[in-house]
Amino acid sequence: MNKIETIAPRDSEQAVLPVSIADVRAAHGRISGSIQRTPIVLSKTLSQLTGATVYLKFENHQFTAAYKERGALNRLLLLTPEARAKGIIAASAGNHAQGLAYHGARLGVPVTIVMPRTTPLVKVMQTEGHGATVVLFGETFDEANAHARELEAVQGLTFVHPFDEPDIIAGQGTVALEMLEDVPAIDTLVIPIGGGGLFSGMATAARAIKPDIALIGVQAELYPSMYDHVKHANLPTGGDTLAEGIAVKEPGQITRGFVDALANDVVLVEERALEQAVSLLLQIEKTVVEGAGAAGLAALLAHKAMFAGKTVGLVLTGGNIDTRLLANVLLRDLARAGRLARLRIRLQDRPGALFHVARIFHDEQVNIIEVSHQRIFTSLPAKGLITDIECETRDESHLQRLIAALGAAGYEVTPVELA
Numbered sequence: 001m002n003k004i005e006t007i008a009p010r011d012s013e014q015a016v017l018p019v020s021i022a023d024v025r026a027a028h029g030r031i032s033g034s035i036q037r038t039p040i041v042l043s044k045t046l047s048q049l050t051g052a053t054v055y056l057k058f059e060n061h062q063f064t065a066a067y068k069e070r071g072a073l074n075r076l077l078l079l080t081p082e083a084r085a086k087g088i089i090a091a092s093a094g095n096h097a098q099g100l101a102y103h104g105a106r107l108g109v110p111v112t113i114v115m116p117r118t119t120p121l122v123k124v125m126q127t128e129g130h131g132a133t134v135v136l137f138g139e140t141f142d143e144a145n146a147h148a149r150e151l152e153a154v155q156g157l158t159f160v161h162p163f164d165e166p167d168i169i170a171g172q173g174t175v176a177l178e179m180l181e182d183v184p185a186i187d188t189l190v191i192p193i194g195g196g197g198l199f200s201g202m203a204t205a206a207r208a209i210k211p212d213i214a215l216i217g218v219q220a221e222l223y224p225s226m227y228d229h230v231k232h233a234n235l236p237t238g239g240d241t242l243a244e245g246i247a248v249k250e251p252g253q254i255t256r257g258f259v260d261a262l263a264n265d266v267v268l269v270e271e272r273a274l275e276q277a278v279s280l281l282l283q284i285e286k287t288v289v290e291g292a293g294a295a296g297l298a299a300l301l302a303h304k305a306m307f308a309g310k311t312v313g314l315v316l317t318g319g320n321i322d323t324r325l326l327a328n329v330l331l332r333d334l335a336r337a338g339r340l341a342r343l344r345i346r347l348q349d350r351p352g353a354l355f356h357v358a359r360i361f362h363d364e365q366v367n368i369i370e371v372s373h374q375r376i377f378t379s380l381p382a383k384g385l386i387t388d389i390e391c392e393t394r395d396e397s398h399l400q401r402l403i404a405a406l407g408a409a410g411y412e413v414t415p416v417e418l419a
Contacts, residue, residue, distance in 0.1 A: 017258055018166045021208035024173035024201060027074040031171060034103070035069050036062050040182045040313070045284045050300040051308040055183050057175060060289055060319030062131075064098040066245075067175055067317050068162075071197060074171030075160050076109055084109050089157040090107040091145035094245055095318050096162040101130035110156065114148040116140055118324070163197030164252030173201025179313050180209050186313040192295040192319040193217040193226045193266065194246030196255025198317065203262035214310070216300040217259060217266040219246060220274065220291075221279035226251040226259055227266045242274045245292030247320060256355065267306070272336075273298035276325070279333035281316065290321040335418050338396030340369075342388055342416040345406065357387070360409055364402045367392040388416065 015088075037370045040057045046054040059067035076088070076249045087110030090100055097113045104111035113133040115124060116139055124134050137147040152159040161168065174200070180186060182369070189206055196217075203215045219227050222239040225248055230254040237249050251259075259266065277294035281287055296314035299306050361368050370390040393399040406413045 008340075017204065017261060018254060019139070019169045019201065019258075021205055023166070023170040024177060024205045027070075027167075027170040028174040028177050030077050031070055031073045031174065034073060034106070037178055038062065040118055040179055041285075043285060046051045046280070046300075049280075050312075051304055051319075052188075052300060053185075053311040054300065055179070055186060055313045056285065057179050057313060057315045058287065059175065060287060060293060060316050064102050065319040066095035066293075067100065067172060067198065067315065069099040069103060070159065070174050070199070071163075071165075071171030072096065072160070073170035074174075075165065075167045076100070076107055077320075078167050079109065079158060079197045083107070083158045086156050086158070087111060087154075089114065089148050089152050089159050090160045090162065090254055091115070091141065091148040092162055093123055093141070093144075095320060097123075097127045097132070098320070099132065100160060101127050101132035103160050105131035112148075112151065112155075114144045114151070116144045120158065122322070161252075163195030163200075164254045165197075166254070169197050169201040169204070169255070169258070171201065171222065173203075173205040175315055176202035180188040180206060183311075184210075185311050186210075186213070188207045188216065188307065188312045190216045190218060190296040190299050190307075190312055191290050192243070192246050192313055192315070192317055193251075193259070194223070194292065195252045196226055196259055197252065198315070199263070200252075200255045202315075203258055206390040207262050215262055216262045216299065216306075217263050218295045219266060219268055220295065221270045223249065223269045224246045224268055225249055226256065228325075229256050230259055230263065230266050234415070242271055242278070242291030242325075242346040243295055245290055245320075246290050246295060246365055251284035267299050267303055269295060269298040269302050275329045275332055276301060276336075278321070278329050282312040282326075282330065286312045287316065288319045288321065288326065289316045290318045293317040293319060325381040332418055337397040338393060340390070340392055341399050342390045343403070343406070344414040345387045345389060346412040347387055353385070354387065357389070357406070357411065359374050361389070361391065361402065364405055366402050396417075 023132045038061045041053050043054045062069050089112040091114045093115045101111050113132050114135045117136045128134050138144045193199045196269040199217050206213050220241045220243040224235045241247050274291050277297040281289045293316045368391050374387045403413050
């Protein structure tokens, strides 16, 4: 796709939406003293890489490291005194739980969060650390959500949906208010979509402030639920995505109306683009962003022609990523850039064989990280030997010079490719 094309009606009379710019402004007035007005910064390097003028909104700087605080706090502040006293309940294993727990504790509102039993312990501990009561139930989010609705009825609690509520949507829309106040030149917003709450709120505010602004939603290729809706497609949904924060199988009933009415387009990004975006943000901007939070940049990387010459606002929606997962992402990105490699080399099983290979690595100034031999589980003759050598190079051309040198010395070399 070489340009932004409108996929939905732009005339506000064609859709009566339950949240207005007035609601978003009111939400901002309510929450502004208790959330961070996060910085928005021009990224010169990312602008050069993508061909667009790229502004980054650092919502990963919120106390719970995610924009979800905005909607959660707005919803809590609008509770009646009776509802506040009884408390609220939600089903979430992510940033929605953190936002409700943190601000619930601040306001003295009891918070119960239902999580699947499969939720990582660190997320349970983080939520409990903010003062919430965590109930572990079921193996899936759907089972946890159903149990939360049961507890809502039995205990007289108020259920707070992570995205499909007008007060939540209005709170999330405050992100766009701040972005366009700080950088009026933005002509395109690229917004991650899971259930659609952030897009709905931001699009409502942005379209009212700047009617001709382009509003682009982004989904992970493995979870194209809103994409399927707006494109009338039937792509499969499911799998292990880096962007777990937007891994939603069924978009909201309310939010899909906002996307229909306000989106110019919804695009998909594959896992490789998400990994690259997370890595670039850490390397270039020195900021940790989770997979969902990097989806906007992934879209710019994957659809460069679509955004060329535009002044683009990206929301780094959150920074809650497991440190081991982050390490894997960074190492995989180095491998794809040719700076880390695993070479499979066929040797003869005789004294000095490895020494001669290592000398070539030395001559080419390539650092050897790890060596592993395979003598048994191989189709080679009994005297044959497969050696895998993990190494560190300066770049792809340096790696290719090493491979050429090994080949010139008579060795059969096969790079072990990443998926």
